[in-house]
Amino acid sequence: MHPPETTGFPVPPEDRRLSPHTGWTRAHWEAVADRLLDALLPFTREQGAAVRPPGAPSWSGPDVDGLEGFARAFLLLAVRLAGAEGADPANRTERWALGLAAGTRRGGPEAWPQITDCSQQIVEAASIAVGLHLSRPWLWDRLAPATQGRLVDWLSPVVGCRTRDNNHVLFQVVVEEFLASLGALDDRTGIEAGLDRVDEWYRGDGWYQDGPTRRSDYRDDRDGAVRQGDRTYEAGERFDYYNAWGFHHYTLLWSRMAGSRGVARATVYRQRLHAFLTQYVHLFGADGAPVHHGRSLSYRFACLAPVWLGALEDATPLPPGLTRRLASTTLRHFVRNGAPDERGLLPLGWYGAFRPSAQAYSGPGSPYAASKGFLGLLLPADHPVWTAPEDDLPVERAGHATALPVPGFLVQATREDGLVRLLNHGSHYLTPPPGTRRDDPHYAKLAYSTRTGPEVGAAAGEQRLDNHIALVSPSGQVSRRERIHRVAVTDGYAASWHRPRMDDDELPDACRIDSVSIVIGAREVRIHRVAAPAGYTVREGGYALADQDALRADTSGTRATVRRGDGLVSAIAGLHGWTGAHVRHGYGSNAFGPRSAVPYCSAVTATTAVPGVSMGPTAAPLRESIHVSVVLLTANGADPAHEVLPPGLSVSVDGLTVRLDLQGRASWLVRPGTPQPVVGGPRVARPA
Template identity: 50%
Template sequence: MTAPHVSLPGDPTHLLPPSDHGLSPLTGWTRVHWEALADRLLDGLLPYATPGFAQYRLPGPPSHSGPWSDGLEGFARSFLLAAFRIAGSGGRVGPALIERYATGLAAGTDPHHTERWPPITDRAQPMVEAASIAIALHESRPWLWDQLDEPVRGQVVEWLGHFVGADVNDSNWRLFQVITEEFLASVGAPHSRAEIDAGLARLDDWYRGGGWYTDGDGRKFDYYNAWALHLYPVLWARIAGPRADPDTVARHRTRLREFLGVHQHFFGSDGAPVHQGRSLTYRFATAAPLWAGALADATPLPPGRTRRLASGTLKHFAERGVPDERGLLSLGWYRPFLPVSQRYSGPASPYWASKAFLGLLLPEAHPVWTATEEPGPVDTADTTLALPAPGWLLHSTAADGIVRLVNHGSNRLPPPPATAEDSPHYARFAYSSATAPETPAGPDNHLALLAADGTPSPRGRIHPLGADGRRAASRHGGIETVSVVHGPWEVRVHRLDGPPDSPVREGGWAIADDSTPAESRTGPGRAWARRADGLTSALVGLYGWGGAEGTVVHVVGANAVGEHSATPCLELAAAVPVLVTLVVLSADPQVSITGAGATVAGDGTVEIRFPDGTRERVSPPESL
């Protein structure tokens, strides 16, 4: 019996091909599913194209760069997707797709056209979009660039050429200059080899080992490591060809290989990536480095696992209404949710998700498309993984397929002495593949001293103290925290050096759902909330919380995962020197939150007992 076609949620007119559980036993998705979803995304943009196809003016609030730049963004980021689709099929797509991007290139780069693009100027958004256009032109060269009239090629070169000598933000933006100028070099246009080399050298400055870059100076660890800092060197090498320095290419490939050995652990069994960092509206762009590793022969992953992880995350969002009924990617996670966006985010910004379709450049006969899917790490065993460079600790559980990230090292603050407000996507103690932080900031995964008016202290700058084995530690303000993980459990040991009369509050995981508020229970020194599907968040005071009463904070409209969210909390009337807390997030009905305990010896050594009887010791000062 032939498997039925399946419609996209909320859009019964667009059918996905039947699932193939022979080739893809875990997701059912194959290359034809990727092609179908790419086509749906490209078709969904058509009603919002300007007459000359140079801009896509999508509905939604404009970015701080304004609608003119946002329209260019719509062209550039969707052109990236179109180029992967065109090149991946050897040009065997409807001619209208190629023609509309050729038409848009001619109109957008014509300085006298009503749809002309904003110029590339110092530190301006068109720099970002120029790199996408350069990549798309290179990858689709036989079907687009080589077919453009000479005057149009001249216009494109003139527009891109304003990158040469321009002032660039000292972050992943340096790679936009590298990419754009390398494309100019590939077509014999003026460029600066010194600027290309300087951008690549700056990337080396940010490398912290273990496959990890920080995005610019500081400790800015997030998915930009995946969809920018590792991705663009691979794409640069494809454009540069024999012009690329072999040692530089080899160095990037070695780092990417090491990173992918870790990155594979960031996806839950349902395909959801861990929800941490900025620009999360790019969603399944988290799959881009998986394909990049296969393209560059720089991956430790079996081809069937590469596809399982990439298809899993694309399918995860497709099953939750992404794209929406119009075929559009909204500013949000599942539904529209503006708090996951930034000032630079415009209606077309989510189309950086096009990078996820990089795998279409691999031939249909490539093993990533023909090998049988293999399980991801979370599918088969519990894992604990310390990541010293970003100061993170991952622990995942096969029983519920959840990946949890304990954060003792990444924040969005510029280097000292600069200060900024906490970002809930960086300042929490933990993130996961099943939850999102309360945004704007709530009490979740945070320990705060409370001012007289109830205002919580920020976490502020995170000073990492190490990550090794099953534990990681950091200091912020007057608080030092050690996290020890075991299975689904985390125990946090807090040592407080602050006003003893200050009330203190700790929050656990925020769980969210669109349909109904979570069930909750509270008691002395404990609180828990449970979603209808069984996802449970619990907080238990193990030491120092005597007299604390548990509460559950219910909020509407503050969570990317769902409209209704709930966070278990403990609050103490006056701070004590040591607090020990059991923090639990699990969808396993067998998980226990009882039987845990902690004692503190006279020298400050903390003895921890997990609910299953496993014991750990935390000695002061913690040395990892």
């Protein structure tokens, strides 16, 4: 038996023969797209050029927010129109054509703000340019010449504009390419320079870093203005969904716009996308949920853009039935969990509205970047992606621990509950100046998953509790995990280190935390080597669970467990170096529900001094300690606390070396802080 659909709006009948897992077909995709477009009508200004769904404005102001809402939804209209080969029985196209005319009418009541250096308008211009390209025979070619001319005039200032030194370079590139396709741009120097710049950020295996590690430009959170600093700053190594809805999305769409002008680059981009999808498919749970990690998560199913592009460009390792299964399961997952909501809107949040997880640059129309997730409608109805039976996802075939060494991820998947967890030992986003607290909860955690989100917001941000190891000063300050130095990422384990940072209670540079993660089925064994001043508390948390209702919590010795009513369990057990376990409850701090809880362990710093290391000429030396824990996240509803531990696991510590023994398997020797942190242990096969 399959549960009935609870989408909140009419959907076509399911087809369980073609789609045995989801029941969804191309008609379901069209129905959701139409629902999203039609629901925006009450929030569209009279002439159609500004779309402002309800919600708090961004730092760019209401005029730019209105453009943002128009541009991102316009992309969906264009994809829907192109996928139907111009058929538009509901006559939606006319409204958007009127909006194009009104937005470009200088001095008009709904005129769009002009494009300037580093402005949000550059971002939205890219959606408009791509939409006009995709729907060209049915929209652009039928616009009045005066409207076409005004659109060229509005887009043209992007040429030569200064952009943010990250994925924003591609927004400029696609606008310039569209202008070139119209004969409105003769000099392609800027296009080629932009693509060359993006190539500098390619790191291998299909992964782009979002901008250089060191940069000088920054957007001031106080007023949203982009400024150029006097010196460069470390920006981090940012790997996230911008690979999906940014780099691969725009490079491949650029190649489609460029045609014969971009053949050589297009070949490279297809190869990169193929490599990316080989790994990317492992970041989705059996229920279609993507791993909740990184910024701009309100874009939701925009993460499907490269999955569809792989099929469109013959650049995918995924069979047609797997492509549709992954995409349909993900879209269906969000729809059945309230996105869109009962009004048909996509609010800022994950499922429902949750502003604390959104960035200040996001306006109420920002979530309509989800339009990128509908590119599959460009495939004809008789394409194998739409006609092949659905396949199983990788997590449904077998549990695995898969290394993604370029971004520094170890992906832990369990077949029995369909959960996927991302153990993070590499990707980090360092908040630019003038900010001094440079960690971001969507990047700095030790782990993320498809069923949980980090605790965010002011109070939770200060606590830094879930999936984090911290030093807590005598005054109560909690250390941050900012720059993550990867040591090793391979199938079965990963290792990294960081220097904990505080504000007023300044820590010495020699203070350091080395971390190792070892995967044993659904469990992660964490081993930390901590060098810290005496008198500090060491604290480590497991996954934060969130729900509509209160969560059940249990503690015993150095074990703490949180349980949700549907059987989802988060637990942590201290095996060495921990003296207590606790649970902290929160409210309004998690995208997955209003009530949340985090299990965690604590201990005081060790008494053994690190030879030759001290805080200063009169300060006491640092202390060094080893801490071993088991972290569990499972949807199997484990009840007894002892089930946190893998059966037959034993731990022994000799100085700074940890030995892990598991019944019937080879032993691990773990030495955090060394070039080869793990020796021995069972070999973990990479899934086919």
